[in-house]
Every structure is written in C-alpha cells, then in structure tokens.
Amino acid sequence: MNNELLDLFQSRVNDMGGWCAIAGSSKEINSIIEEKYKLGEEEVLYSGRIVEQFNDLTVTGTDLTNISPDKRRDVMAGAKLGITMCDGLIAETGTAVLVNHIAEPRELSLLPERHVVIALSDQLYPTLDKCLEKIKNSYPAGKLPSITLISGPSRTSDIEKSLVVGVHGPVEFGVVVVDRGK
Amino acid sequence: MNLSPSEFKSNARRAVHDQHLREKIKKATGTSLVKRAEVVGEIPEWEELRQEGHDRRKEVIDNLDRYIRTFTGTARDRGMIVHYAGTHDDATKIIYDIIRRTSVDTVVKSKSMITEELHLNAMLETNGIRVIETDLGEYIIQLAGETPSHITAPALHKSKEDIARLFQEKLNIPYTDDPVKLTAVARERLRKEFLNARVGISGVNFACADTGTLTIIENEANARLCTVLPDLHIAVMSIDKIIPSIDDLPLFLKLLPRSASGQRMTSYVSMINGPRSHHNPDGPRQVHVVMLNGGRLQLAKHPAWKESLYCIRCGACMNVCPVYQSVGGHAYGAVYPGPIGAVVTPTLFDMKEARELPFASSLCGACTDICPVKIDLHHHLLLERREIVDRGYKPFTEKIAMSVWRWFMLSPARFELAGRIGWVLQKILGKKLPLPGWTPQRQAPAIAAKSFRSLMKGDSKK
Amino acid sequence: MRTPHLFVPCIVDQLYPATGLAALKLLKKLGCDPQYNSQQTCCGQPAYNAGYRDDAHIVAERFMQLFSSAEEIVSLSGSCATMIKVFYKQMDLSPSLRNIAHEIGGKTYEITDYIVNQLGITDIGVSYNGRVAYHDSCHIMRELRIVDEPRTLLQSVEGLKLIELDLADRCCGFGGLFASKFPDISTAMGEDKLASIQRAEVDIVVGCDNSCLMQLQGLADKRGMNLRTKHIVEFLGDLL
Numbered sequence: 060m061n062n063e064l065l066d067l068f069q070s071r072v073n074d075m076g077g078w079c080a081i082a083g084s085s086k087e088i089n090s091i092i093e094e095k096y097k098l099g100e101e102e103v104l105y106s107g108r109i110v111e112q113f114n115d116l117t118v119t120g121t122d123l124t125n126i127s128p129d130k131r132r133d134v135m136a137g138a139k140l141g142i143t144m145c146d147g148l149i150a151e152t153g154t155a156v157l158v159n160h161i162a163e164p165r166e167l168s169l170l171p172e173r174h175v176v177i178a179l180s181d182q183l184y185p186t187l188d189k190c191l192e193k194i195k196n197s198y199p200a201g202k203l204p205s206i207t208l209i210s211g212p213s214r215t216s217d218i219e220k221s222l223v224v225g226v227h228g229p230v231e232f233g234v235v236v237v238d239r240g241k
Numbered sequence: 242m243n244l245s246p247s248e249f250k251s252n253a254r255r256a257v258h259d260q261h262l263r264e265k266i267k268k269a270t271g272t273s274l275v276k277r278a279e280v281v282g283e284i285p286e287w288e289e290l291r292q293e294g295h296d297r298r299k300e301v302i303d304n305l306d307r308y309i310r311t312f313t314g315t316a317r318d319r320g321m322i323v324h325y326a327g328t329h330d331d332a333t334k335i336i337y338d339i340i341r342r343t344s345v346d347t348v349v350k351s352k353s354m355i356t357e358e359l360h361l362n363a364m365l366e367t368n369g370i371r372v373i374e375t376d377l378g379e380y381i382i383q384l385a386g387e388t389p390s391h392i393t394a395p396a397l398h399k400s401k402e403d404i405a406r407l408f409q410e411k412l413n414i415p416y417t418d419d420p421v422k423l424t425a426v427a428r429e430r431l432r433k434e435f436l437n438a439r440v441g442i443s444g445v446n447f448a449c450a451d452t453g454t455l456t457i458i459e460n461e462a463n464a465r466l467c468t469v470l471p472d473l474h475i476a477v478m479s480i481d482k483i484i485p486s487i488d489d490l491p492l493f494l495k496l497l498p499r500s501a502s503g504q505r506m507t508s509y510v511s512m513i514n515g516p517r518s519h520h521n522p523d524g525p526r527q528v529h530v531v532m533l534n535g536g537r538l539q540l541a542k543h544p545a546w547k548e549s550l551y552c553i554r555c556g557a558c559m560n561v562c563p564v565y566q567s568v569g570g571h572a573y574g575a576v577y578p579g580p581i582g583a584v585v586t587p588t589l590f591d592m593k594e595a596r597e598l599p600f601a602s603s604l605c606g607a608c609t610d611i612c613p614v615k616i617d618l619h620h621h622l623l624l625e626r627r628e629i630v631d632r633g634y635k636p637f638t639e640k641i642a643m644s645v646w647r648w649f650m651l652s653p654a655r656f657e658l659a660g661r662i663g664w665v666l667q668k669i670l671g672k673k674l675p676l677p678g679w680t681p682q683r684q685a686p687a688i689a690a691k692s693f694r695s696l697m698k699g700d701s702k703k
Numbered sequence: 704m705r706t707p708h709l710f711v712p713c714i715v716d717q718l719y720p721a722t723g724l725a726a727l728k729l730l731k732k733l734g735c736d737p738q739y740n741s742q743q744t745c746c747g748q749p750a751y752n753a754g755y756r757d758d759a760h761i762v763a764e765r766f767m768q769l770f771s772s773a774e775e776i777v778s779l780s781g782s783c784a785t786m787i788k789v790f791y792k793q794m795d796l797s798p799s800l801r802n803i804a805h806e807i808g809g810k811t812y813e814i815t816d817y818i819v820n821q822l823g824i825t826d827i828g829v830s831y832n833g834r835v836a837y838h839d840s841c842h843i844m845r846e847l848r849i850v851d852e853p854r855t856l857l858q859s860v861e862g863l864k865l866i867e868l869d870l871a872d873r874c875c876g877f878g879g880l881f882a883s884k885f886p887d888i889s890t891a892m893g894e895d896k897l898a899s900i901q902r903a904e905v906d907i908v909v910g911c912d913n914s915c916l917m918q919l920q921g922l923a924d925k926r927g928m929n930l931r932t933k934h935i936v937e938f939l940g941d942l943l
Contacts, residue, residue: 071505074505075506075508132436132470136432136436149506151505152505152506153505153506154506159521159522159523159524160522161522164522164523165465165469165523165524166469166470166523169462169465169466169469186491187490187491187494188488188491191487191488191490191491192488195452195487198520201315201318201319202520203452203454203514203520204514204520204521204522205511205512205513205514205515205521205524206511206512206514207465207509207510207511207512208494208506208509208510208512209508209509210505210506210507210508210509211508212508213460213461213462213508213509214460214461214508215377215378215424215460215461216394216460216502217376217377217378217381217394217395217396218377218381218396218399218401218404218420218423218424219265219268219269219400219401219420220268220269220272220273220394221401221420223420223421223424225424225425225428226377226424226427226428226460226461226462226463227375227428227431227432227435227461227462227463227466228461228462228465228466228508228509229462250885253885253887253888254887257887257888257890257891258887263891267895563873563874563876563892563895564888564892566895567888567891567892567895568888568891600753600754600881600884600885601881601885601888602878602881603841603874603876603877603878603879603881603882603889603892604752604841604878604879604881605841605845605874605878606841606842606845606846607841607845607872607873607874609845610845623751623752623754626752626753626754627754627756628754629754630753630754630755630756631754631756635754639753640755643750643753643755643758644758646749646750646758647750647758647761647762649744650713650744650745650747650762650765651744651761651762651765652744653741653742653743653744656713656716656744656745660716660717663717676883677883678882678883678884678886679882679883679886679921681886682886682887682889682890682921682922682925683890683893683918683921683922683924683925684920684921684922684924684925685921686718686719686917686920686921687718688717688718689717689718689719689720689721691720692716692717692720693711693715693716693717693720693723693724694711694716694741696720696723696724697723697739697741698741
C-alpha cells in the first residue's frame with residue numbers, strides 16, 4: 060500500500076469538506092460509521108453490492124435490496140445515511156468513482172442526507188486517467204454503465220461566493236478505506 | 242437595463258456608476274481569481290495542459306462534421322435519442338415536442354447556457370409548461386425574473402441582502418441573509434420538485450465522441466437529481482461540446498474546475514452513458530440529446546473565428562477582465578458576457594447589433610493569459626474590429642477622422658503643425674480646452690512648449 | 704559604438720519631450736551614439752487598434768521604409784514596440800514589405816529590454832532614496848513579456864525600494880482610443896489602479912509607457928490626488 064498516496068487522498072477529501080478513515084479490517088467499518096453518526100438501523104441504507112463484497116461484514120442498517128423496488132426511492136429520500144461501494148479513489152482530487160451497478164443505484168449516493176463510501180485500499184489511483192482506463196477496459200465496448208465522480212458533499216458558492224455545504228445532495232460525505240495490510 | 246448588445250454603452254455607463262454593483266462584482270471575481278491561482282499553482286505542467294486542451298478542441302472544431310456524425314452514432318448505440326437542431330427555433334420546437342408527448346406540465350432543469358441562448362424557459366412557459374431552475378444561482382435569478390450575469394455564477398451581481406429580500410417576498414419566509422439558511426430553504430423547496438419530476442432538462446459540458454458519454458459538471462447535485470430521478474432526461478448541448486474521446490476527460494476535468502471555481506474537482510461529475518438498460522440499471526427510461534448548430538458549423542469554417550468554439554465555458558476570462566469587473570455581465574446585453582462574450586456575440590449572433598462589444602476592451606490580454614484552452618481572445622477582438630469597420634458598421638465621421646489622422650501622420654511637418662495648434666489652443670483656453678472623452682474624467686496632459694523634434698532641430702542648428 | 708535609432712512615439716514627441724531627451728542622455732552615458740530621424744511620425748497603432756487597417760497600413764509602411772536601414776531601433780514605448788514587433792507581422796502586406804516587417808520587428812527593442820539584454824547593463828550606477836512602484840503596461844507585459852528588465856534597472860538603483868502593487872498585472876484602463884470611447888469604463892479601471900497605488904504608499908510610479916502614465920496622472924490630478932508618475936528613462940536620466 061502506498062501510504063503517501065493514501066495520505067494525499069485523505070487530505071484532499073478533508074479539503075473538500077469530507078472525512079476519510081482507515082479501517083484495518085472489514086470488521087472495523089461498522090464501528091467507524093457507528094461512532095461517527097450514531098444512527099439506528101432504520102436510518103441507514105446500504106447497497107446490496109456491499110453484501111456481495113464483504114461476506115463477513117455487519118453494518119447497522121438496512122440492505123436496500125430487501126426493500127421492495129416501488130418503495131426504494133421514498134426510503135432513500137428519507138434515510139439519514141446511504142452507504143455504497145465504489146470503483147476507484149483518486150488521490151489527486153479526493154474523488155470516489157462510482158460506476159452504476161445493479162445492486163447500487165445512483166440514488167443511494169444522492170438522496171440520503173449523508174453518503175459514506177467504502178473502498179479497498181487497492182482501489183486507490185494517483186490520477187483519474189489511470190482509474191478511468193481500468194474501468195473502461197473492464198466492460199465490453201458500448202456496455203460502459205454511467206459513472207459518477209464524487210468529491211466531497213454537495214456545495215454551493217452562489218451567494219456572495221461564500222461556501223455553503225449541503226445543497227441538493229448529501230450534506231456530509233465520508234470514505235472508509237479498508238486497508239487490510241494495516 | 243435594456244438587454245441588447247447595441248445598448249452596451251448606456252448599460253455600461255449605468256453599471257459603472259452603481260458603486261454597490263461594482264463592489265459585489267469585484268468581490269466575487271476577486272475571490273474566484275485567488276482560489277484559481279492556488280490550485281493552478283499546484284500544477285507545474287499547467288501551460289502544457291492548456292496547449293493540450295487547445296489542440297484537442299481544435300481537433301474537434303476542425304473536423305466538426307465528422308465528430309457530429311461519430312458522436313450521434315455512438316450516442317444512438319447507447320440507446321440515447323439524438324436530435325439535431327439546425328436553428329435555435331428548431332431546438333426549442335424539438336424540446337417542446339418531447340415534453341408535450343409526456344403530458345407533464347412541470348420540468349426540473351439544471352444549468353445550461355444553451356437553454357439561455359434558446360430562451361427556452363420563456364418559450365416553454367408560454368406553452369403552459371412550468372420550468373423549475375434548480376441550480377441555486379439560477380433559482381435566485383428565476384425568482385427575480387432576471388438573466389444570468391456570469392456563465393458559471395449566474396447570481397454574482399446579487400448580494401446576500403438582495404437575495405434575502407427576494408426570498409422573503411417570493412417565498413414568503415422571514416427575512417434572513419444567512420447564506421446557509423437561504424440555501425436550506427432552496428433545498429427544502431426544490432427537493433419536493435425533484436421527487437415529483439418526470440422530466441429533467443440539463444446542459445452538457447463534454448460529449449465524448451468515442452463512447453457517446455454525456456459529461457455534466459456541478460457542485461450542488463441538482464444536475465444529478467435532474468438526470469437520475471425523472472423518467473425522461475433531455476440533455477441540451479451545442480455541437481461544439483464534443484470532445485474526441487472519453488480519454489480526454491481527465492485533461493478537461495483538470496482544466497475546467499480549476500479555471501472556473503478554483504476547485505481541483507467539482508463535487509460531482511456525471512458521465513451518462515445512456516438510459517436505463519440491462520447494463521445501466523437505473524436512471525431515466527429515455528435520454529434525449531438535443532444538439533444545436535445555431536451558426537456554429539459556419540463559424541467552425543472561418544480560419545480565425547473558429548477558435549472561439551474551443552471555449553469550455555469556465556468563465557475565468559470574465560473574472561479576470563477589468564471591463565467585466567467594472568460593468569458586470571448584464572451590461573453586455575448578451576447571453577455570453579465578458580471577453581468570450583465580446584468575441585462570440587458578433588460572430589455567432591449579430592455583428593451589427595453587437596458592434597460595440599469588440600471595441601469595449603483595452604486589449605490588455607488578461608483574458609488570453611488565463612484561458613484554459615488558449616483562445617487568443619484579445620487578438621480576436623482586434624480582428625473583429627476590422628471586420629466591423631470593413632462592413633461599414635461604424636459612423637462615417639469616424640472614418641473621416643481616421644483619414645485626417647492619416648493625413649497628419651504622413652508628414653512630419655503636418656504632424657508638428659497639429660501639435661503646435663494644440664499648444665496654442667491650450668495656451669489660450671488653458672484647462673478649459675475640452676478633449677471629448679478625456680477631460681470630463683481626467684486632467685488633460687500639457688502639450689510641450691517645444692516638441693522633441695523641434696528641440697532636436699534646435700540642437701542640430703547649434 | 705552602437706548606434707541605436709530612437710523611435711520617439713507621437714505622445715512622447717508632443718507631450719513628453721523630456722522623455723526623449725532623457726533617453727538620449729541615458730544611452731550616451733551607457734556608451735551608445737543614439738540617432739534620431741526627424742522624419743518619423745507614428746507607427747500606425749491608433750488606426751490598427753481601431754480596426755482601420757488601410758489607414759494603419761499606410762502609416763506603418765511609411766514607418767517601415769523610414770527605419771528599414773537602421774541597424775537597431777529603440778522604442779520609448781512598450782506599446783509602440785509591440786506594434787512594430789508583433790502587429791506588423793500580422794498585417795496583410797505585400798511580400799516585400801512583409802520581409803521588411805519581419806526584419807524591422809527583429810531589430811526593434813523596447814528601451815529597458817535594449818539596455819538590459821542588448822547592452823548587458825543592469826546597473827546604471829545611480830542612487831535614489833525612496834519608494835518606487837513600477838507600472839506594468841499590458842502590451843509590454845503580455846505581448847513582449849518584458850517584466851523583469853525594468854525591475855532589474857530599478858532594483859539596482861542604490862537606496863531605491865521597489866514596491867510591487869497589489870494589482871500589478873491589472874490594466875490602468877488606457878487602451879488607446881478605448882479611453883475616450885468608453886471613458887466611464889476606462890475611468891473605473893483607472894480608479895482601481897489608483898487605489899492600488901495609494902495602498903502601496905510610494906513616492907512615484909514609474910513605467911515604460913507615457914500613455915498609461917498620462918491616464919493615471921490625469922485621473923489623479925482631476926481628483927486632487929497626490930501622484931507622481933515618470934517614464935523610466937526620465938526617472939533614471941534625472942538621477943544621472
């Protein structure tokens with residue numbers, strides 16, 4: 060694991076008004092999030108993709124896939140926290156790259172009041188071009204899903220250039236990087 | 242304020258004497274410039290990146306026909322419905338027809354300068370469709386019934402007090418000029434609209450020819466909400482928004498946010514690769530792309546002026562321009578203000594109507610130096626000045642004055658004579674000697690008792 | 704001995720002849736034998752910037768013919784040097800004249816550029832006790848990229864404290880005919896610059912273009928603001 064890169068990523072996320080924590084194992088993920096937000100099971104939604112990724116992980120919250128499709132949007136809009144995976148982290152800009160995924164709809168990183176990304180340390184790239192290339196090459200031509208780059212919480216400077224965090228999207232944004240080598 | 246570029250002079254005069262306005266613009270543009278300098282300073286290869294950006298944009302504009310065909314093909318392969326609009330009227334008609342077929346009466350919309358060019362909101366509203374602007378700046382402007390005064394910071398001309406009074410009056414809330422509270426009000430009001438919306442309209446920052454990807458850059462998440470939640474998404478773009486490849490995106494994402502808002506990256510970049518499908522599991526069921534020509538194909542063929550189509554709409558030239566800083570965006574009376582506006586309004590829209598704009602510059606060149614894709618903005622102003630003169634759009638008296646000037650300059654004796662007449666007049670009239678356009682604001686410089694040439698003549702006689 | 708031909712722009716000729724005299728004095732002191740051709744008038748820039756290309760070409764052509772045999776040309780204005788070095792080449796000229804334009808552009812120098820880079824002199828051996836600001840005129844700064852040369856000459860003046868303006872790269876609002884065509888905007892720009900100068904608390908503002916200094920001085924005088932401006936060769940020449 061390149062520590063310099065991880066340090067840069069962390070400081071960039073902080074610059075953008077987000078937070079970034081390192082978990083030594085997948086077991087630590089939940090305690091980091093719980094400690095941060097102290098939310099109940101009903102208030103937290105996580106994607107089915109997380110369940111696919113970590114079979115040993117327990118997150119306090121509700122698996123989105125267990126909610127009937129016609130109710131999902133309302134539930135997401137009312138949630139205090141949405142937790143997703145990602146497909147890459149960019150150190151240079153403190154960015155999480157999310158590829159649209161069947162078990163992880165884009166609304167989950169958009170509608171809940173807060174958004175936390177869970178990433179693996181080997182998903183960290185120095186710059187966007189490297190990450191984008193990797194993603195592009197992992198899908199057949201013409202089958203690339205939509206991609207969202209997320210760097211910090213939603214923000215505006217439209218009123219006298221003063222920064223206000225939390226406009227139409229998440230008010231808070233965090234990244235938990237699982238560094239198994241830690 | 243009359244919103245026509247032909248009224249620039251009177252609009253600018255009014256704006257310049259509005260101290261309150263000038264202070265607001267100066268503060269806003271100054272803040273942007275400081276932030277930009279910080280993050281641009283981090284990149285040692287910035288100059289090379291500018292050149293690369295220039296070259297990639299040139300590649301598209303030089304082969305625009307081909308790139309339009311390629312992009313249209315790939316976007317269709319991705320399941321998007323691509324419409325080509327030759328004129329502004331065609332574009333608005335196409336957009337209206339798409340909406341009409343859905344039978345909705347409300348659409349949510351994120352920021353798009355092309356829709357400003359189309360006067361889309363007015364047209365849709367005349368036809369009974371309510372358009373809700375969702376970018377905070379645009380929302381403010383829409384409540385005020387105004388047009389954007391800056392391409393990336395539309396409400397830059399408004400103070401927080403202005404906005405507080407506006408929200409109090411239009412949204413019936415208690416007066417507050419706290420930007421956090423004002424933003425929270427907008428969030429709450431607009432969230433309901435997003436969740437109910439069935440049609441979303443957005444602009445496009447970059448359209449990748451090789452993958453058909455529509456890229457939208459923003460900070461507030463309103464564009465994401467407009468393009469993810471509704472059943473139908475209409476992306477409105479001009480044909481010059483194409484870039485060759487998705488592989489060029491990292492470059493332009495380095496150039497644009499840094500130049501526009503002094504950010505290393507905006508909070509969100511949406512790369513839309515088609516409607517909901519087997520491999521793209523959520524989002525709108527239909528994605529329409531409305532591509533506007535609006536004179537751009539013609540402009541792309543002009544050997545010099547085509548460069549203005551390289552623009553990636555960052556707004557940095559406005560922030561750095563001392564003319565823009567002095568008069569603000571509305572004075573230009575055009576969709577695009579500032580240096581790029583002064584360059585593009587005469588060539589893309591109406592040269593006669595906009596004939597003052599290329600002259601309203603000291604040609605200081607700050608715009609050219611800051612442009613992330615190295616458009617030679619101030620030299621373009623110079624070229625357009627010539628064209629405007631050649632077409633006879635300047636007053637005949639000016640032509641005469643230039644001929645007189647030339648007559649004096651072709652002979653040192655006549656030139657000296659002109660200087661001496663001036664000296665005599667100044668001696669007689671003193672400070673009262675009026676120099677139109679100069680003395681009302683400034684003290685006239687004293688004409689020397691002896692010119693340099695006459696001093697030298699005296700010297701050589703000695 | 705080098706024999707630079709002085710180009711004394713129209714404004715210098717009629718309004719600021721002292722700048723021309725100072726240039727002669729300075730160049731002589733630096734070991735040159737400066738020449739002056741009294742047939743010269745204008746480089747053609749006013750018409751060029753106003754979009755009247757025919758008028759500009761005729762006046763420019765006269766200038767080129769007049770100076771074609773000169774070995775070196777030294778301009779007392781950064782803006783007029785730009786016209787000769789940058790804009791002549793961009794004109795629609797006959798092939799023979801185009802050659803002259805290229806040649807003349809290559810041998811024309813703005814005077815501080817000439818002193819520092821051609822004569823290789825960075826210290827003219829004078830002293831001044833006070834605070835001085837240098838005004839970057841846009842043409843010299845952005846077209847010719849001459850930024851350090853005038854500063855080098857000023858910094859080497861013993862006792863002189865060179866102060867950087869907080870809006871150093873901001874236009875003064877002159878811009879040739881722009882100043883009289885859009886006097887309100889030009890004035891607003893000049894006022895910003897004056898405010899920057901006031902914040903710097905300097906004794907004098909020195910520049911390489913009398914036209915910009917005329918704008919700043921004219922605005923300051925009208926407002927009763929205490930401001931001294933001087934062309935750099937006049938400033939340095941007076942210290943000799």
